Amino acid sequence: MSDPHQRPPGSIKLGTIAGSDVLVTSSWFLVAILIAVWVAPAVENVEPGLGGWKYVAGFAFAVILYGSVLVHEAAHAYVARHYGYPVGPITLHFLGGATEIEAEARRPRDEFWIAVVGPLTSLVVGGLALGVHLVADPSGLLRMAIGGLAGANLIVGLLNLVPGLPLDGGRVLKSVIWGATDNVHSGTIAAGWVGRAAALVVLLWPFVQEDLLDRQPDLWDYVVSVAVAMFLWSGASAAIASSRFRAALPDLSARRLARRTLAVPSDLPLAEAVRRAQEAQAGSIVTVTTSGVPVGVVSEAALLATPADRRPWMATSAVTRQLEPGLTLAADLSGEELIKAISATPSAEYLLLEPDGSVYGVLATADVDAAFRRQPN
Structure with a gap:
């Protein structure tokens, strides 16, 4: 009632x-x-x-x-x-x-x-x-x-x-x-x-x-x-x-829209993290602990706003958003459930996890928006 x-x-x-x-x-x-x-x-x-x-x-x-x-x-x-x-x-x-x-x-x-x-x-x-x-x-x-x-x-x-x-x-x-x-x-x-x-x-x-x-x-x-x-x-x-x-x-499938990601230590210089990501053709970067547990996702907006000459002297964690509740999503989400999950915790990037807890990739909200706009009306 x-x-x-x-x-x-x-x-x-x-x-x-x-x-x-x-x-x-x-x-x-x-x-x-x-x-x-x-x-x-x-x-x-x-x-x-x-x-x-x-x-x-x-x-x-x-x-x-x-x-x-x-x-x-x-x-x-x-x-x-x-x-x-x-x-x-x-x-x-x-x-x-x-x-x-x-x-x-x-x-x-x-x-x-x-x-x-x-x-x-x-x-x-x-x-x-x-x-x-x-x-x-x-x-x-x-x-x-x-x-x-x-x-x-x-x-x-x-x-x-x-x-x-x-x-x-x-x-x-x-x-x-x-x-x-x-x-x-x-x-x-x-x-x-x-x-x-x-x-x-x-x-x-x-x-x-x-x-x-x-x-x-x-x-x-x-x-x-x-x-x-x-x-x-x-x-x-x-x-x-x-x-x-x-x-x-x-x-709209999280798995299909996911970006390949590269895991790096939080204290790795940002310039080196970007170089490794480019070499691996990864579209996103995740920071991990020494035991390999994900702790944050690099913000694409913050990375692009950082001048190239400052990146060698900055830790990757400086442009990383910590993985708060709601920023990790199941890689199998799609359709209305995916939209609901994104709407519940607004962010530019989300970490996608497999059912066993391993990292599948990173989902960018911009990619979801672009995919939806491409749908026929």
Whole structure:
């Protein structure tokens, strides 16, 4: 469960559902007020004479709408936990809600069910509310509330089945392509491009709604379409960029990028250490104790900054970074694990060790960066 002290600034914890904290951002109150003002005239038509209470009823409609979003997100959290994934808080915000699943899906099947359960839950709740609305035939505000519950869930369910990221339907499409191609990145990129297309459709919607619905768009239509389009485009673009980055990671291998290294005593003159390294065609220098235990890696930046005429009078240890925790890595590291190891202890050079503890070579961060930039995007 998430630490309440680490929740985003401006958010309020309402409680817990499906094992996750429920947070509401300050932006939710803004949209709730806008919905209350928007719905108030309809409330007045249903129950004339309410006065200011019509805005309270409009606010209640906003709560019903976001209650539907909360049920939708709780379904995601429940199924994700069922499959063994850690789940953080559920956050309700301006454009809906989000469940923080703190790990990537391991299998297409997991991705599919975690994604699709939200829209399916919304459609079931909407269908049940619609059934009550038709069978019981309530009147007044109760009729409006049940109709709102039905409409909100059906809309949330159907819109989230649009097969483009960052919507749930995009994750469903991603899982299907992932399962068919055995390539998660192909699925993500395809669903991301559909998400971008959906963003463009939403952006253009106010310009065509008069022809399709015989309704003149107002300022609110344009504002909502721009906000939703920006949300879809940014989410889809982030998913595409992240997938391309992850697709390039498996080709990053510490063993393949390692520089041949030369071991020298710490007190050897620097000029002599450089001469021996050049003679051995080594791209790095490691200082060792008299018993051969590595104690430091020569900093390439510090070496290049040292004038040649000073090197004969300096010990190699003068331009060496001591092997602190995190500066020795397994030579077999690759991909995302390699990036995580480097990020944990930032340095220009790392000593690579074989499983038996022997030195394999030195990994330069500059070489990792260069190798990543050479990957196709």
